[in-house]
Amino acid sequence: MIGSSRRASWAFWLSTVSICLSGQIALAAEPAAGDAKPNAADEHFNSYVLPILQKHCFECHSHAAGKAKGGLVLDSRGGWVKGGDSGPAIVPGKLDDSLLIQAVRYDDLEMPPAGKLSADEIATLQRWVAAGAHDPRIIDTAKLQAKVDYAEGRKHWAFQPVAHFAPPAVVDGSWPLDPLDRFVLAELEAHDLKPAADADRYTWLRRVSLDLTGLPPTPEQIADFIADGSPQAVERVIDRLLASPAFGERWGRHWLDLVGYADQIGTANDIFAEHAWRYRDYVIAAFNADKPYDAFIREQLAGDLLPYRSAEQHASQLVATGFLLLGDLSVVEADKAKLRVDVVDQQLDKLGRAFLGMTLGCARCHDHKFDPISQHDYYALAGILNSTESVQKAEWGIWSMPTTVELPESDSTRAERLVAFEAHQTKLATLKAERDQLRARKAEIEAALKQSPPAAVAAAAPAVASAASTANSASPPASREAAGSTDISPTHATLEKIRQETIDRLKKLDGEIAHAEFFTPARPRAFTVRDVATPGDMRITIRGDAHALGEPVPRGFLQVVAFRGSPNFTSRESGRRQLADWIASADNPLTARVAVNRVWQKLFGEGLVRSVDYFGKPGQRPTHPQLLDFLAEHFAREGWSFKRLIRAVALSRTYRMSSETDARSRAADPDNRLLTRMNRRRLDAEALRDSMLVVSGRLVASHGGPALPLEYLENTGNLNKGSVNPPSFRLGRFRPEQQYQRTVYLPIIRSAPQGGPGEIRNVFDFTQPAEFAGQRAITAVPTQALFLLNSSMMKARSRELAEVITNDSTDSTLRLERLWLRVYDRPLTDAERLDALAFLDACRKDAKAEASAAAESGAWVELCHALLASNEFLMRR
Ligand code: HEC
Ligand code: HEC
Numbered sequence: 001m002i003g004s005s006r007r008a009s010w011a012f013w014l015s016t017v018s019i020c021l022s023g024q025i026a027l028a029a030e031p032a033a034g035d036a037k038p039n040a041a042d043e044h045f046n047s048y049v050l051p052i053l054q055k056h057c058f059e060c061h062s063h064a065a066g067k068a069k070g071g072l073v074l075d076s077r078g079g080w081v082k083g084g085d086s087g088p089a090i091v092p093g094k095l096d097d098s099l100l101i102q103a104v105r106y107d108d109l110e111m112p113p114a115g116k117l118s119a120d121e122i123a124t125l126q127r128w129v130a131a132g133a134h135d136p137r138i139i140d141t142a143k144l145q146a147k148v149d150y151a152e153g154r155k156h157w158a159f160q161p162v163a164h165f166a167p168p169a170v171v172d173g174s175w176p177l178d179p180l181d182r183f184v185l186a187e188l189e190a191h192d193l194k195p196a197a198d199a200d201r202y203t204w205l206r207r208v209s210l211d212l213t214g215l216p217p218t219p220e221q222i223a224d225f226i227a228d229g230s231p232q233a234v235e236r237v238i239d240r241l242l243a244s245p246a247f248g249e250r251w252g253r254h255w256l257d258l259v260g261y262a263d264q265i266g267t268a269n270d271i272f273a274e275h276a277w278r279y280r281d282y283v284i285a286a287f288n289a290d291k292p293y294d295a296f297i298r299e300q301l302a303g304d305l306l307p308y309r310s311a312e313q314h315a316s317q318l319v320a321t322g323f324l325l326l327g328d329l330s331v332v333e334a335d336k337a338k339l340r341v342d343v344v345d346q347q348l349d350k351l352g353r354a355f356l357g358m359t360l361g362c363a364r365c366h367d368h369k370f371d372p373i374s375q376h377d378y379y380a381l382a383g384i385l386n387s388t389e390s391v392q393k394a395e396w397g398i399w400s401m402p403t404t405v406e407l408p409e410s411d412s413t414r415a416e417r418l419v420a421f422e423a424h425q426t427k428l429a430t431l432k433a434e435r436d437q438l439r440a441r442k443a444e445i446e447a448a449l450k451q452s453p454p455a456a457v458a459a460a461a462p463a464v465a466s467a468a469s470t471a472n473s474a475s476p477p478a479s480r481e482a483a484g485s486t487d488i489s490p491t492h493a494t495l496e497k498i499r500q501e502t503i504d505r506l507k508k509l510d511g512e513i514a515h516a517e518f519f520t521p522a523r524p525r526a527f528t529v530r531d532v533a534t535p536g537d538m539r540i541t542i543r544g545d546a547h548a549l550g551e552p553v554p555r556g557f558l559q560v561v562a563f564r565g566s567p568n569f570t571s572r573e574s575g576r577r578q579l580a581d582w583i584a585s586a587d588n589p590l591t592a593r594v595a596v597n598r599v600w601q602k603l604f605g606e607g608l609v610r611s612v613d614y615f616g617k618p619g620q621r622p623t624h625p626q627l628l629d630f631l632a633e634h635f636a637r638e639g640w641s642f643k644r645l646i647r648a649v650a651l652s653r654t655y656r657m658s659s660e661t662d663a664r665s666r667a668a669d670p671d672n673r674l675l676t677r678m679n680r681r682r683l684d685a686e687a688l689r690d691s692m693l694v695v696s697g698r699l700v701a702s703h704g705g706p707a708l709p710l711e712y713l714e715n716t717g718n719l720n721k722g723s724v725n726p727p728s729f730r731l732g733r734f735r736p737e738q739q740y741q742r743t744v745y746l747p748i749i750r751s752a753p754q755g756g757p758g759e760i761r762n763v764f765d766f767t768q769p770a771e772f773a774g775q776r777a778i779t780a781v782p783t784q785a786l787f788l789l790n791s792s793m794m795k796a797r798s799r800e801l802a803e804v805i806t807n808d809s810t811d812s813t814l815r816l817e818r819l820w821l822r823v824y825d826r827p828l829t830d831a832e833r834l835d836a837l838a839f840l841d842a843c844r845k846d847a848k849a850e851a852s853a854a855a856e857s858g859a860w861v862e863l864c865h866a867l868l869a870s871n872e873f874l875m876r877r
Pocket of ligand 1 (some may be wrong): 052053056057058059060061069070071072083084085086087099100103104109111112113114185
């Protein structure tokens with residue numbers, strides 16, 4: 001669905017063009033004319049007219065919904081002024097000439113289609129149009145592109161080639177450690193500001209550990225670093241972190257935020273995305289292997305078309321194209337032409353934002369209103385994706401599924417699979433044998449019941465019942481009891497009961513067999529794309545309507561980013577390879593800049609360009625344009641290595657700054673745009689949960705694999721291949737180890753907030769996987785405090801942590817020192833020791849009714865809980 005993925009960006013537009021389209025305004029009684037106030041016309045529109053449009057029309061006629069039915073949008077004044085396919089929707093003052101009024105009167109058109117508005121609502125709209133249709137939602141159209149002027153457009157900084165800048169001269173030559181520090185310091189000196197002092201070593205270690213791996217340092221790692229007085233100590237820490245598998249788990253998750261990754265296909269119907277995890281594991285492995293970013297781009301866009309040297313490489317490249325597929329696809333859409341153009345739109349929108357920092361989707365229905373991207377550009381790119389097969393009709397039913405492919409197997413995985421297959425066949429045969437026996441038993445019982453009236457069954461019944469009960473070892477004790485005692489003849493009622501139990505067991509068995517058959521070990525598959533049989537150019541879809549086709553547009557790239565002449569596509573290829581090459585080129589002014597800016601944002605909390613997903617005209621300008629280009633140039637020139645870039649930044653003096661600063665810097669640079677200090681940040685949901693696992697000593701490693709525990713029958717829904725509904729899941733039971741694995745490996749479901757081990761994500765600003773966000777929102781809401789106080793996860797981690805601490809030593813002071821080092825990654829202060837001892841005493845007194853041992857351990861659990869819920873633990877400074 002284009003709507004959901006676009007919501008975020010549209011909200012962004014609203015703030016830049018300052019119109020209000022989305023605020024939900026309650027319907028209220030319209031006042032009598034005469035109580036006019038200043039701006040009364042605006043207020044009247046916002047209070048009475050807009051709510052009617054929002055409630056009854058936006059669903060099909062607005063940008064927020066991504067829909068312009070009949071070519072009409074009603075979320076701006078320009079929308080109805082220009083009108084839809086039949087021209088202007090309103091002629092101010094003229095009710096009978098206004099299509100919108102005719103439509104709501106049900107004269108000719110009938111709007112909204114589902115049912116006529118109330119007489120009051122129609123009267124309100126009529127009065128509004130009759131009085132001149134005052135609409136304050138005016139966008140400064142002078143600023144909008146009349147016609148896309150590429151030459152003018154290229155003047156925008158982001159479309160300019162990445163320039164070469166030497167690090168500038170600075171006054172305080174002793175401060176910079178890395179060339180990048182000179183750019184930062186020069187800017188500070190120009191503003192007569194000083195950088196903050198270096199953070200202390202404990203703070204730095206916690207910061208860099210969390211930023212690079214999403215995990216805090218362990219007490220041993222802290223001790224090692226503090227003891228290492230050599231100049232290379234810092235470097236050693238960074239190299240250790242970059243080499244740890246936790247690095248890929250952290251940075252891979254950042255990438256997944258850009259992809260709309262979930263273990264569910266679409267949002268509706270709870271369809272499981274059985275193979276999605278392979279893409280997740282591919283991304284984690286790519287970061288761990290430091291796959292060059294240009295190769296990472298090529299594989300995700302065109303992995304199926306690239307050469308390979310081994311079966312493993314081939315498999316991994318096929319899996320990579322999951323990038324194009326793992327979004328919020330509405331596969332149950334019955335209109336397949338619409339589904340196809342919507343999938344293309346989603347792919348284009350995703351690659352535009354993830355790689356290029358552009359909102360390409362805005363040029364689907366009209367030329368981009370703010371950036372030099374024409375509708376022609378959109379369809380030139382769309383033709384490439386339209387020549388790519390992404391979804392197919394499902395094996396059965398009427399919905400569609402992402403395309404899949406069998407992956408090439410290595411000898412060892414093939415051997416493993418065959419062993420699993422044998423075991424599975426044996427299990428299936430056992431289940432089926434049991435089913436046959438139960439069916440026979442049911443027939444016998446039914447025959448006995450039929451032949452004999454209730455009073456006369458006594459003679460026949462014992463034999464049948466005892467045979468049946470030995471055949472079914474799992475039969476409930478009640479029936480065995482009744483059947484086993486041959487001296488008392490079972491009554492008709494007892495036989496009825498056995499029959500019912502047999503039926504129940506058969507039903508359960510049918511489910512187990514269907515489940516086993518559905519999940520027979522098979523060759524591994526992945527979601528991938530492939531070129532269609534006859535690739536070609538795409539026709540414009542008018543206002544995004546798949547059935548209203550305009551002229552065909554030759555395939556190509558964005559004209560504003562033309563650095564290589566126009567590509568040539570043969571009639572045998574989609575052009576995805578060329579598209580990937582164009583994006584993954586050092587000459588593309590957007591790609592490297594967008595990437596290094598994302599890295600900067602993850603390390604500093606804010607990007608050099610603060611609108612990390614949008615480098616277009618109304619987006620933010622870089623705070624340090626030369627630094628951005630310096631980083632981008634080196635990144636692309638030195639092998640597109642994320643690890644190398646992250647290493648350089650983490651080693652810099654800038655990254656070492658304390659987040660504390662003097663009042664003067666704070667006043668001069670309240671938003672820290674000049675980087676007078678480090679930004680503080682609250683940990684995200686994953687880092688929070690994972691940190692608690694580390695602190696309580698419970699984190700267990702995972703090697704990836706399927707996230708959804710579909711092996712549990714109760715987690716599956718419909719598995720019937722004859723059904724009109726797609727196969728589905730209902731997640732209720734988790735694998736025991738999932739409680740202790742990193743959050744990135746837990747199942748991600750779009751359709752509903754999840755309980756279970758990943759529950760914290762619902763509360764701490766996890767990116768909704770139907771949306772797209774290179775930078776997560778950081779909110780502070782009461783539900784977070786409630787979660788920290790009451791959730792079972794917090795209680796479990798507090799108990800486990802208290803156990804570790806109290807087992808360690810019996811001395812309270814020693815325990816406190818160790819606790820502080822574990823949770824805050826720094827030594828305990830004297831004042832804190834006294835506070836903590838007093839806190840423990842108070843807890844013991846509160847629990848006076850309990851045995852003293854229980855009161856003692858309870859007090860430590862309380863203290864651990866207080867620390868885990870504290871601000872210091874939640875923050876990275
Ligand atoms: C469920 C979707 C839906 C809703 C809700 C809806 N419309 Fe429509 N509208 C359409 C479709 C589809 C068309 C295209 C014409 C057609 O097929 O009937 C359309 C066309 C129109 C047109 C004609 C555009 C043109 O230029 O041809 C007007 C005017 C209009 N709608 C007004 C409204 C108003 C006003 C509302 C709210 C009171 C509304 N619509 C609510 C689906 C909807
Ligand atoms: C589904 C089709 C569709 C998509 C996608 C779309 N628009 Fe529009 N937009 C329209 C229609 C229809 C109009 C009204 C006619 C016109 O101005 O072309 C419009 C008008 C506008 C206007 C002018 C409003 C005015 O009052 O003059 C702006 C600004 C705009 N769109 C911005 C965007 C942005 C930004 C995006 C991407 C987030 C976007 N549009 C995506 C259909 C669409």
